[in-house]
Amino acid sequence: MKPFEQLRHSLAVKVTLLVVGILVVAFGLLFFLNLRREEGIRVAKYHETARLLALSLMTSIENGMLEGRPDIIRRLVHETKKELKDVRRLEVYRRNGVEAFTDLETVRELETAGYIQPDLAERISKMRREPGTRISDPFFRRAVDSVAPQQTYEMSDGERLLTLFQPLRNLAECQDCHGADHQVRGVLRVSLSLAQLDAEIAGERNRRIGIALVTIVVLSVTLVVFMGRVVLRPVAHVTSVAQQVGGGDFDARVMVATLDEIGQLGAVINEMTAKLKKAYEDLAAKNRELDDTLGNLRDTMKRVELLKQVKGELSKFVPESVKKLLEQNPNATEFEKSEKDVSVLFLDIAGYTRLSEQMDPKQLNRLVQSYFSSFLEIIHEHHGDVNETAGDGLMVVFQSDRSPGDHALNATRSAFAIGRRVEQLNEEFAGAFQPVFLHMGINSGPALVGATKLASSAGARWTFTASGPVTNLAARIAGQAAAGEIVVGPATAERIKGHFV
Known part of the structure; x- marks a missing residue:
């Protein structure tokens, strides 16, 4: 039999593969479930952090709006993007999708309503810049329509981002200036990088994979050694004795050391071998008797043949x-x-x-x-x-x-x-x-x-x-x-x- 065929039919190989397979499946399932749970916890914490950041910014923006200081809000947005490394995008949009605090629309409204001094309005006017592209994200529109925070995942320059759309309510204090015909003044958009979170999750995954592999190897070796001593070695001994008996050695016996199924099998083989030995001895005696009988029969047949020849010769002389x-x-x-x-x-x-x-x-x-x-x-x-x-x-x-x-x-x-x-x-x-x-x-x-x-x-x-x-x-x-x-x-x-x- 070829080596590959021997391995394919080896009980030790089958037991080893079975043990390793069970451990891999069991630990793989536990690892997957535990990893998913840990990832869920980390992601939930990250989402909570992002939500708190958005709420904090929204509160600051609302306070700035109540004070009629768009310049403070603009500076807050700029400083926040600069200080928080994970913040990739931080913008405030009006409900019509135009980026807020880039033109003089709000300043003119506040100046006309008498909420800010002319000199402050002049200083703010000098900070004017052209607004960006009108936002068309469906989550933005959903936040405006539902007056509820929205979040989504997106990719930017090969980096995964968590983006939150936090609606800015048209508070009662703001309705005197901006009117009461709408519930949402604008939407705060915050995009946070998930690179650190993904790195932490990947590191934790790799660490757990390493622990699982080491555990599987240790348990596999332990179980294989245990199975080898408890099952495979006794089975190999029983097989060896069976081969000796098959080769004609009826004195071979299985050493029965346990009372389990393998020990019972060894006892049955010993009993069978003893009966085979007795039957073989009886058969050998019968064969010897048969040989003697055949010898006598051959002698008798020779004599009969001789008598037939003599009879044939004598019959020539008898009518x-x-x-x-x-x-x-x-x-x-x-x-x-x-x-x-x-x-x-x-x-x-x-x-x-x-x-x-x-x-x-x-x-x-x-x-x-x-x-x-x-x-x-x-x-x-x-x-x-x-x-x-x-x-x-x-x-x-x-x-x-x-x-x-x-x-x-x-x-x-x-x-x-x-x-x-x-x-x-x-x-x-x-x-x-x-x-x-x-x-x-x-x-x-x-x-x-x-x-x-x-x-x-x-x-x-x-x-x-x-x-x-x-x-x-x-x-x-x-x-x-x-x-x-x-x-x-x-x-x-x-x-x-x-x-x-």
């Missing part, structure tokens, strides 16, 4: 009918002979005496063995039993459980097949052996058929015989047949007529 009788009654020492309808085929090699004089005995034996061995397959295919072998001759008995004609046909077909086989072998062995020709005779009829077990000190042998006139006549017919000729008796001929021309 098929005898084998069937023995399979039905393996312990029989004799089978009762009964009269049955059979067909008997006798065959021998023509000129065998001459061949025995001309050929080497071993070569003659190979010749007879080669030809007669090929006859056995044909005889078995046609349900015949080889009864006797006498050097150059065979006696074959054919039986049938269905009808007398069946075994006669089988005997005749077997004789023709043997004749064709002799022709094939003569061609194959041309040059090696002299051509072979057979005398074959077939006869059908009732005979005494059965098997007898011949016992002696050297062992026992089963023989199968069919005795009676039908056998003797078949032998004589074969003796009268010419070389390569098949002769059938009258009974056989009667049964096979219509099948052969």
Whole structure:
């Protein structure tokens, strides 16, 4: 597994991330709420300071207005802007939006009403200047219409400002001069810089962030170490023991030091390991028993195979009918002979005496063995039993459980097949052996058929015989047949007529 995959699947990493995540979320939420509360308090204090400043200026302006001294008000505004560093703008506007105390409109009104002396009016006239741009701020208009203070935030030259619009009421004392048709004489506009407040808030935010980070790191390390000792290390120990058990070490055990869930898990694993060890030992014993049984079975199978081979070899010397009788009654020492309808085929090699004089005995034996061995397959295919072998001759008995004609046909077909086989072998062995020709005779009829077990000190042998006139006549017919000729008796001929021309 790649290192990244190991980290991704590591319980320690997951626990660490979980702890850090919880602390970050918890402290982040507390930090945010607390910071917002502190910022709210600071902003509220700043707003209160700005409000008190505006009220103080408004009171001073109203007093100056009552005394009919616009020059004092103008000087107050100028000195205030100069002394207070955070004040960025300080203007007084008439209710029509024109900056007050810049023209002579108010002075002329006061002089006409007799509220100021001509020499004072002359001095004030020398302080005249052109008014600024008419104010169109919506908060100014709202202060005039609602006769209530308004405040807003604005940006000026990249600096955030708090601007207050404080309405100057048309007091009863002023209505004799200015009339009573309006409630607001003008609006005091004060714009205070928030740079110091923002700096204080940012500094406090950074300080709290630092404290929160240090706290999170300390608590994370503490919790991770605690989780490592209480949870991760025991889990790693349980995992190690489980891996040892998986590797076949059934003696490995979990050290159970607590009674919590991990300790209970360790106890369960120990119990499971003990049972696995017992089961493994039982299985090993069973495997040993199975190995012994398999060994004995292999030996038995070898003996059975050997017996099959021996049986196969011995079956060559036991007629098929005898084998069937023995399979039905393996312990029989004799089978009762009964009269049955059979067909008997006798065959021998023509000129065998001459061949025995001309050929080497071993070569003659190979010749007879080669030809007669090929006859056995044909005889078995046609349900015949080889009864006797006498050097150059065979006696074959054919039986049938269905009808007398069946075994006669089988005997005749077997004789023709043997004749064709002799022709094939003569061609194959041309040059090696002299051509072979057979005398074959077939006869059908009732005979005494059965098997007898011949016992002696050297062992026992089963023989199968069919005795009676039908056998003797078949032998004589074969003796009268010419070389390569098949002769059938009258009974056989009667049964096979219509099948052969």
